[in-house]
Amino acid sequence: MRHPRWVIRPPPLKNHPSFPSGPILGLTSPAGVKRYVAAAFPSACGKTNLAMMRPSLPGWKVECVGDDIAWMKFDSQGRLRAINPENGFFGVAPGTSMKTNPNAMLTVQSNTIFTNVGETSDGGVYWEGIDETLPPGVSVTSWLGKTWKPGDKEPCAHPNSRFCAPAAQCPSMDKDWESPEGVPIDAIIFGGRRPEGVPLVYESFNWRHGVFVGAAMRSESTAAAEHKGKVIMHDPFAMRPFFGYNFGHYLSHWLSMERRPGLQLPRVFHVNWFRKDPAGGRFLWPGFGENARVLDWIFRRCAGGEESERIARPSAVGYLPREGALDLGGLSEPVDTQALFHLPKAFWEKEAREIRAYLTEQVNVDLPAEIEEEMKGLEERVRGME
Ligand code: GDP
């Protein structure tokens, strides 16, 4: 059913920069200040986990408005507002456990449909990374209907097996999750699965650069996409499968927000939880609840003022957290921040070439001049890298 006051994927040049693929969450700081952010990550890049996060930083609260779709528009005061048009969650099962996503586990205890997961002989469900030992005497049937034992080579659940559960059952739903006005958005967070070269977090220099960052999004492909192997695919705004009209016009629409008087444009960030140690292949960042440390930095950037200036430094790709600005206190394992934020020149030369080729091939004459300018800006900054 369509809510009469909200429109998804409107024709271009109305005032709705709506996008699916976006969790919406409320962040409350230890000081009791609350801000909402909307994110856009491609499939299997951590939307549901982010939306339901239990922050590891003491005193912080994360509340969920939605995990998958944000419809956004500016209100009459010029504030960007977002609603979640969905009533439930359709989440990836493998990897979901009381450790990684307790709120999801608590949400799926009843009224839930599971697809392509393993089934236990006592009527339960099972999947890779559920982190539960099987009680004695309980056996498992895999998603393919075969007898399955822990340690088998074949997985018991399909990598893209899912749970489908009512949102109201999630213990961390925000009190305004069904508010027809939507919640006010202070930051848009783009992101993807990038094993190499892309730092944990950066902020765009300004709105126009932020639109370019959205246009240049790429991510390692997953089980949900049509490609089988691991390839880095372009997925601008995490909208590649959903664009309802010409992508060049879509970009112009986003860019036009800057020219409309009285709008408070949100800040634009890019995150990557998935950078790997080139030597060992391990994730460099613990992720999940620890991502609260990145949200904390984003939150402090949104506050503006002197403190927000102090915690950021410009780089070729955007603003990075200044040395020591990410709160890493109390991490159970040390994190190699050098490796997490390193910008290898050869990588970014190749990245810029790929982005230019994509924009040329896919958008061509419809590419807005501002995006071409941003492309040149990135190429120039990359040339100046050490
Ligand atoms: P969605 O499809 O974008 O909603 O992604 P999910 O939240 O369902 O997560 C997809 C996969 O990424 C799951 O296997 C998660 O366990 C994993 N994942 C999510 N967040 C993180 C993170 O911060 N770090 C790591 N390493 N994996 C994550």
Ligand code: MN
């Ligand atoms: Mn999801």
